[in-house]
Amino acid sequence: MPxxxxxxxxxxxxxxxxxxxxxxxxxxxxxxVVTTMAPGDVLAEVRQASxxxxxxxxxxxxxxxxxxxxxxxxxxxxxxNADEAEPGTFKDRLILLRAPHLLIEGMIxxxxxxxxxxxxxxxxxxxxxxxxxxxxALAEARAAGLVGPGLFGTDFGLDVVVxxxxxAYICGEETAQLESLEGRRGQPRVKPPFxxxxxxxxxxxxxxxxxxxxxxxxxxxxxxxxFLGLGLPKDGGTRLFCVSGAVRRPGVYELPVGTPLxxxxxxxxxxLPEGARLKAVIPGGLSAPVLLPGEIEVRMDVxxxxxxxxxxxxxxxxxxxxxxxxxxxxxxxxxFYAHESCGKCTPCRIGTSWILKIVGRLxxxxxxxxxxxxxxxxxxxxxxxxxxxxxxxxxxxxGAMAAKFRGELERAVxx
Amino acid sequence: MSAxxxxxxTIDGRAVEADAGTNVLRAAEKAGIAIPHFCFxxxxxxxxxxxxxxxxxxxxxxxxxxxxxxxxxxLAVRTTTERVRRARRDVLEFLLAEHxxxxxxxxxxxxxxxxxxxxxxxxxxxxxxEPRESRAKKVxxxxxxxxxxxxxxxxxxxxRFLRQVTGTGELGVFERALRSEIGIFxxxxxxxxxxxNLVDICPVGAIxxxxxxxxxxxxxxxxxxxxxxxxSRGCAVSVESRAGYPLAEGERxxxxxxxxxxPAVNGFWMCDLGREGRRDIEAGRLSVPLxxxxxxPGLSWTEAAGxxxxxxxxxxxxxRGEKTAVVLNGRLTCEELARARAxxxxxxxxxxxxxxxxxxxxxxxxxxxxxxxxxxxGAVAAGFSPRxxxxxxxxxxxxxxxxxxxxxxxxxxxxxxxxLSGGPRTFLFAAHAGPLxxxxxxxxPVAVPAEKSGTYINIDGxxxxxxxxxxxxxxxxxxxxxxxxxxxxxGLDRGGGDGR
Numbered sequence: 001m002p003x004x005x006x007x008x009x010x011x012x013x014x015x016x017x018x019x020x021x022x023x024x025x026x027x028x029x030x031x032x033v034v035t036t037m038a039p040g041d042v043l044a045e046v047r048q049a050s051x052x053x054x055x056x057x058x059x060x061x062x063x064x065x066x067x068x069x070x071x072x073x074x075x076x077x078x079x080x081n082a083d084e085a086e087p088g089t090f091k092d093r094l095i096l097l098r099a100p101h102l103l104i105e106g107m108i109x110x111x112x113x114x115x116x117x118x119x120x121x122x123x124x125x126x127x128x129x130x131x132x133x134x135x136x137a138l139a140e141a142r143a144a145g146l147v148g149p150g151l152f153g154t155d156f157g158l159d160v161v162v163x164x165x166x167x168a169y170i171c172g173e174e175t176a177q178l179e180s181l182e183g184r185r186g187q188p189r190v191k192p193p194f195x196x197x198x199x200x201x202x203x204x205x206x207x208x209x210x211x212x213x214x215x216x217x218x219x220x221x222x223x224x225x226x227f228l229g230l231g232l233p234k235d236g237g238t239r240l241f242c243v244s245g246a247v248r249r250p251g252v253y254e255l256p257v258g259t260p261l262x263x264x265x266x267x268x269x270x271x272l273p274e275g276a277r278l279k280a281v282i283p284g285g286l287s288a289p290v291l292l293p294g295e296i297e298v299r300m301d302v303x304x305x306x307x308x309x310x311x312x313x314x315x316x317x318x319x320x321x322x323x324x325x326x327x328x329x330x331x332x333x334x335x336f337y338a339h340e341s342c343g344k345c346t347p348c349r350i351g352t353s354w355i356l357k358i359v360g361r362l363x364x365x366x367x368x369x370x371x372x373x374x375x376x377x378x379x380x381x382x383x384x385x386x387x388x389x390x391x392x393x394x395x396x397x398x399g400a401m402a403a404k405f406r407g408e409l410e411r412a413v414x415x
Numbered sequence: 416m417s418a419x420x421x422x423x424x425t426i427d428g429r430a431v432e433a434d435a436g437t438n439v440l441r442a443a444e445k446a447g448i449a450i451p452h453f454c455f456x457x458x459x460x461x462x463x464x465x466x467x468x469x470x471x472x473x474x475x476x477x478x479x480x481x482x483x484x485x486x487x488x489x490l491a492v493r494t495t496t497e498r499v500r501r502a503r504r505d506v507l508e509f510l511l512a513e514h515x516x517x518x519x520x521x522x523x524x525x526x527x528x529x530x531x532x533x534x535x536x537x538x539x540x541x542x543x544x545e546p547r548e549s550r551a552k553k554v555x556x557x558x559x560x561x562x563x564x565x566x567x568x569x570x571x572x573x574x575r576f577l578r579q580v581t582g583t584g585e586l587g588v589f590e591r592a593l594r595s596e597i598g599i600f601x602x603x604x605x606x607x608x609x610x611x612n613l614v615d616i617c618p619v620g621a622i623x624x625x626x627x628x629x630x631x632x633x634x635x636x637x638x639x640x641x642x643x644x645x646x647s648r649g650c651a652v653s654v655e656s657r658a659g660y661p662l663a664e665g666e667r668x669x670x671x672x673x674x675x676x677x678p679a680v681n682g683f684w685m686c687d688l689g690r691e692g693r694r695d696i697e698a699g700r701l702s703v704p705l706x707x708x709x710x711x712p713g714l715s716w717t718e719a720a721g722x723x724x725x726x727x728x729x730x731x732x733x734x735r736g737e738k739t740a741v742v743l744n745g746r747l748t749c750e751e752l753a754r755a756r757a758x759x760x761x762x763x764x765x766x767x768x769x770x771x772x773x774x775x776x777x778x779x780x781x782x783x784x785x786x787x788x789x790x791x792x793g794a795v796a797a798g799f800s801p802r803x804x805x806x807x808x809x810x811x812x813x814x815x816x817x818x819x820x821x822x823x824x825x826x827x828x829x830x831x832x833x834x835l836s837g838g839p840r841t842f843l844f845a846a847h848a849g850p851l852x853x854x855x856x857x858x859x860p861v862a863v864p865a866e867k868s869g870t871y872i873n874i875d876g877x878x879x880x881x882x883x884x885x886x887x888x889x890x891x892x893x894x895x896x897x898x899x900x901x902x903x904x905x906g907l908d909r910g911g912g913d914g915r
Contacts, residue, residue, distance in 0.1 A: 338593065349592060380505075
């Protein structure tokens with residue numbers, strides 16, 4: 001699929017500038033959309049493409065846009081989620097570095113479809129070079145009249161503000177991101193109301209992941225059916241799979257939705273290094289329950305992974321080779337969630353840190369097999385009880401590790 | 416505004432009606448079904464963070480928050496299923512895992528949600544082997560409030576109260592995850608006149624008041640409803656006293672005054688001035704009757720009232736209205752004021768009726784009014800036009816009856832002494848001691864508002880009846896009884912009086 005690969009993620013950063021992007025036909029789709037299409041038709045096209053959100057939850061983007069109430073005179077906002085913080089995920093950073101104008105073009109189209117005049121990009125605090133690249137690209141676009149009032153000779157305009165986060169995982173959660181954007185502590189809000197109805201500054205707000213928005217111009221350029229045909233009927237197109245860990249060629253691979261996990265690991269990422277044997281795969285960022293070697297025939301789409309008891313999440317594939325103690329993996333995982341829990345709701349705040357305390361004790365050699373039951377039980381106590389999905393994520397990731405590697409963990413604890 | 420629409424739903428199989436827009440938690444509460452909760456407070460925005468109020472809602476796969484789920488027609492809620500019980504127990508286990516369990520020295524013990532809910536919904540053995548986090552246990556955060564971070568369950572009621580009710584925002588949550596803690600910003604303490612409410616709304620013993628800490632136990636206290644007499648708002652309060660023990664050194668009759676819910680007047684809150692009113696009940700009281708300024712334990716209030724009536728009786732009948740002066744006050748109940756009017760105005764034809772009360776302060780917006788007396792509207796309703804007397808008006812009388820000690824706040828002691836010496840025979844009936852005590856021929860103690868029953872009309876014209884919330888100090892009758900005795904002595908008794 002060389003054509004689509006080039007369409008979403010260029011091979012390097014060389015051609016990020018506006019002049020290069022324009023030479024490749026950049027902003028042509030936005031121009032055509034804004035000058036010739038009705039917003040409702042744009043929305044219909046995105047719905048037709050079965051574009052699922054690329055951030056983690058996999059919610060259909062067209063449906064999300066459609067939740068924004070029609071009419072009304074107040075402002076609406078677009079918030080592009082560039083807080084990419086899920087361990088094992090590094091695709092949005094590459095989009096920002098290599099194709100910032102593709103993202104901006106996507107923002108124009110999405111905003112036009114939903115009737116938005118003000119957009120924000122919430123960029124992860126650690127992404128210094130990426131945020132500078134985006135700012136530069138925005139300056140270019142503004143100077144060229146591609147961002148600002150009266151785009152393409154119409155009365156449609158779009159203003160874009162880049163906001164840099166402070167490095168909290170929770171700010172990738174959409175309502176926490178809105179709180180943070182509004183200047184408060186980044187902590188999730190109770191839903192409903194959903195952001196599409198009551199979002200940023202109490203106004204209807206669309207929050208989409210960077211990749212989701214950057215995928216939109218391609219859909220409008222080549223048509224929804226073409227996009228849909230690349231992937232699966234209910235999960236269209238291609239997506240960026242981030243492969244890291246024990247593979248020969250770690251990196252970001254743009255592949256059709258539904259590509260088998262084994263193919264991504266063995267063909268695209270070059271398989272495991274010489275002599276290494278596969279032990280486990282985390283298929284969709286750390287929060288996705290771990291898969292065993294016998295489970296990697298699974299196709300990489302939202303529904304297939306859900307059926308396999310895991311999730312596609314952010315499509316961050318972490319490959320773990322034999323020889324890596326699972327207790328170490330569990331420890332790193334527990335430490336991450338205990339550190340990043342925002343602390344707002346009880347089960348996540350106390351549950352994740354309690355689990356970390358136990359796992360730390362196990363690793364220090366002070367455990368008993370019962371402790372594994374306790375870890376599993378505490379994960380159950382978190383699951384389904386928290387304010388935002390990140391509690392579930394912690395519980396599922398930890399619970400799956402504790403369950404699937406029970407034997408190894410028991411042996412490790414007994415030593 | 417039209418009446419709120421009613422929605423029908425079922426909770427635990429029971430048909431329940433609730434106003435549209437209310438949440439499941441309040442609808443259940445109204446139907447007598449308690450759903451445990453820490454962070455939800457009806458006077459604050461929904462936070463949804465404690466996760467204690469999770470319930471099952473038919474048709475939804477996950478447990479839902481009773482605090483954030485708005486009632487809908489046909490909603491079927493279950494609060495007693497195994498899943499719900501399990502969720503409650505798990506949330507309690509998490510909270511208690513990091514709780515110091517210092518109930519034996521905690522002032523909230525006995526009225527603590529965490530304690531009560533563990534008893535009702537937890538009853539699990541502790542499973543955490545690791546040491547608990549140790550945190551600061553006595554952080555002064557201002558206004559005599561002490562924060563114990565180990566006991567805190569991070570419900571953020573305090574933070575939200577200061578943001579949403581007072582708008583002062585002195586408290587915030589700092590740090591993240593298990594390190595999260597409540598605190599003040601950069602050494603700027605809590606500083607507003609409603610800070611005492613933080614103690615009321617803290618569901619555990621994390622915020623306590625220096626005034627109450629370590630003084631008694633919650634289970635020794637008798638709580639009786641009353642109306643706050645310290646301004647004309649008429650906030651609903653609870654007077655919390657300890658009865659049944661002889662007062663030893665350091666013990667109090669009233670340990671605290673807390674806010675009581677009244678949507679029509681004060682919502683859920685009261686001001687700190689009202690809370691400090693506990694001192695008004697105990698401190699500075701006129702405790703022993705005085706005759707010519709000297710303690711006379713043998714002097715009863717009935718004798719004083721009888722002597723006062725006799726003194727008026729000795730004025731020639733035609734001059735009684737002219738030569739009798741009465742100073743009333745805005746702490747008298749509507750019933751007492753009506754009796755005063757019947758006796759002095761209708762009975763004696765007295766024209767010299769005055770009022771002396773605390774000086775007005777500043778209204779502060781939320782509740783506290785400038786008027787610092789509870790029943791001036793009642794005085795007007797009884798047909799009086801309250802005004803202070805000038806000294807000449809007092810000096811011209813042959814008999815002066817003074818109710819209350821506040822006259823001396825407006826006229827200095829020496830001036831009062833000059834006006835009254837060789838002037839009227841003065842009889843004082845006051846709850847608190849003051850410079851007038853020594854100037855009166857007889858001075859006898861009477862009750863404070865918490866010790867009597869009656870009706871006050873607040874600044875908005877709302878009449879609120881209240882019952883005695885505290886046994887009166889021995890020998891200290893309500894002014895109503897004094898007024899009745901006076902009426903009897905003057906031959907004006909119309910019967911039907913209340914001896915209290």
